[in-house]
Amino acid sequence: MVVTLERDDVSELIRSEDMWEPIGPTPMPEIPDLRNWSMRLLKTYKPFYAPFCDLCCLCTYGKCDLTAGRKGACGIDIASQQARVVLIACCMGLSAHGAHARHLIDYLIEKLGEDYKIDLGMQVNVEAPIARTVMGLKPETLGDLRKVVEYVERGLIHLVSSTHTGQEGSDLDFEVKNLHAGMLDLLVMEAADIAQIVGFGYPTSIADTPLVDIGWGSIDRTKAMVLCIGHNAASANAVIDYLRANDLEDEVEVCGICCTAHDVTRYSDKAKVIGPLSRQLFFLRCGIADVIVTDEQCVLTNVPEEARKTGAALIAASDKICYGLEDATERETDEIVQEMVDDGKQFVIFDPEKAGEVAARVAIEIAPRRKKGFIDEAEAQELAKGCEKCKAYMCSQVCPNLLPIQQGMQQAAEGSFDRLRSLFDQCFTCGKCEQECPRHLPIAKIMQSVATKETFKLRSGRGPVHDVEIRKVGSPIVLGTIPGIIAFVGCSNYPDIEDVAEMAEEFAKRKYIVCLSGCAAMVAAMKKDEEGKTIYEKYPPDFDAGCILNVGSCVANSHIAGAAIKVANIFATLPGRANYEVIADYILNRVGACGVAWGAYSQKAATIGTGFNRWGVPVVLGPHSSKYRRLYLSRKEEDDWTVMDGRTGQLVDTQEPTPEHLAYVIESKERAMVTIPKLCMRRNDTPQGRQIKLSHYISLYKRYMGTLPDDLHHVVRSTRDIPLVYKKEVLPYLKEMGWKEKPALSLPTLIGTYPSKVRLEAVIH
């Protein structure tokens, strides 16, 4: 039994009489509508499970041990249980973005009205490519964005329901639901970012957004400081509003950590970015913030305790995070300010404007009496002498990166800080080491001494990719002469914090289009060249070959998917409206895009990545992301790479594993550098395009692995694909491997290889 919206309801919701494009086969799809597309993807890219836990402890039958082929009392096996846990994670991620969008849209509708027009400027006519393609809706007002959220909320209920005991029992069908959750996630993120762009007046239709300051050195410590942490900038922007209205902008520093930082700098280029999520605890411990304002997502759950330690004031501004604090939303502002200043009280304030005013006023009041500053190396050395060199090494045992913290402390105690400096670059600041230290050494505080106090430049988030940019790059992307779009996204639990900047620059030099978002965009700014420039100062900010652009916060990831959709819709003129399978199939076979979530930690990141996978975009994950416990992998030598040639209607065994995987974990940066260009190859690449892509693949492989790629014979289709510069080496290698020319196709597509309402003619453009 499938309960769906009546066709009339769908028709009304998407205003089907408004014929801006013909309506495709799947308007506002529910789980069954795109099940076959997902199953087709999963046929090639099979789920790979790495159980993080052998048990299920979700109901009172258990705990049930699922090792060695055992099943739980409900009948579930280990594979399905892993897929189920991934679905729970994806629903968490989806609900976090969904609730974020819901709050922003309701808040902005209350301020501006539901008929407030969506206008993304002269350069963006296809304002919401995901909403158009998934739902068939062309959102025109904030009220239309609320429809998007309502559609997502409806889908979320069904998805969460499937995770209950005695529901879904197939790992593959759990994966279908994971992919559905991912699709809804990108959709609702798009709605959230469009809402905040139009509602708060963020930059749009310009690429050259301001370069803003990032880093601990950017803070003027002589001023009062409000630190905003999280992802929903409504309250952070309200702080700016209050300061502007009262001519106080030069008296108070407004800074952010994590995505709120991105969004507040889109609102005011005087705002500053402290850094990514992984610097949260370090910065809280230094006590430089006079007032901390928390909103939602990725905020430490013990901020009240940390604030008390340093004497910082705290306002929790979201219903998602209330910390057990008294609700002061309805109380008089003067009274709240007085209690925070005089008594150090912490409050939850749900009204962003009131939270903004209180934060600014309290910061101004308490800043003069607070002692703020980073500890220096002499103080750090004294503190480090407290390390008793115990034999338990608990500081390392509990460290997610197994860092040799004791060695760092011992060397610091002797006055040498180089080791500590390198540890700082690999540390996520989880704080577990301090907790386990028998002397409770203030390790995070000691590490402050080695944190760089430099100021770096980050380009503030630019929002959607422009239609005109797509018209320019669409052809070279699809032909392969722009070798790929590489998106560095997500959180900052990296093996090393400098990895992202290094990878982003390498691919920009090689004329890939490099997009960044979220914490990845921040850390990419935190590395300077010999001339003191960051990658944002060195490379143009356009969506074009050899450029580096920051789309914005987490929710702006949707614009990267949106750009891929626009290539199909604007460049190839495929109708996008409610036409998910056709557009995703186009992206999978033609748009050489690859996501890189090198430090992904959150459930949201799992959902975002899965959403990209359903659009046909592969995602590379860093080593810690193996803990997500599920990947989508092919086996290039054994698997069937047959697709349909859309023009001839013939099935063709391409013998070509492109893209090879959809979700893939990589152990080292060096290996990532060779895998990313490979995952940008597509079946549709012209010989010239494949030559360019192979040229980068071969040169990077030779640099990091020392030889020609071991799988070259799989990705060379004809001798015309071989880069001229490598021809002398490659031809003998291919001969040795017994390579033969692979069949050529004019229009590779999965449509026609699985049951679908979509007719083959629909892919011809």
Place this chain on the structure above:
Amino acid sequence: MAEVMKLPFWRVNVLTGLKGARVIEDPRECASLIRRAKRPLFVAGPRAIDHYFDNGKTSLEYVLEIARLVNMPTCATAHVKKRMLELGIKPDSVYDIIEIINHLKDPDWQGVRKEGNHDLIVFSGIRCELAELGLSTLKHFAPHLKTMALCRYSHPNADYAQPILSDEKWKGYFEELVTNLQQ
């Protein structure tokens, strides 16, 4: 450093199921297990390149010596291949860690020498969190093979694991293992 593996060295990913590694304290037993395998495979990861002992050798050099002594094929993951070539040794196969595990869990895979899937997989030098997850995959989905972790921090999801060892004792373990395999 505690050297008896009651728990893995790292406390963040402790084993939660009922099937855990047998700790092989004695390198002679380890040598015997390797020698008894019909089609073993040594999978070497990037930490084997980075880890230097006080005698100037990397753990990769011990790995290669062990593989050579019993004619065990090698699989170089991540960027290990380049270092192996610099040492004058061509790896029998080059797969990333996830790829090789994905192959190994298929009982019908023909292995790196096309002689059938391997019956004992020896791992060394893989990042701990990734190795433990990969070993979990094989524990659950590859009942047709056994796994051994020659990692100083030990691995509960392997079938056989070294105890947690200090650097000095880890080197000693490798050397004794090599000596036993030479006999």
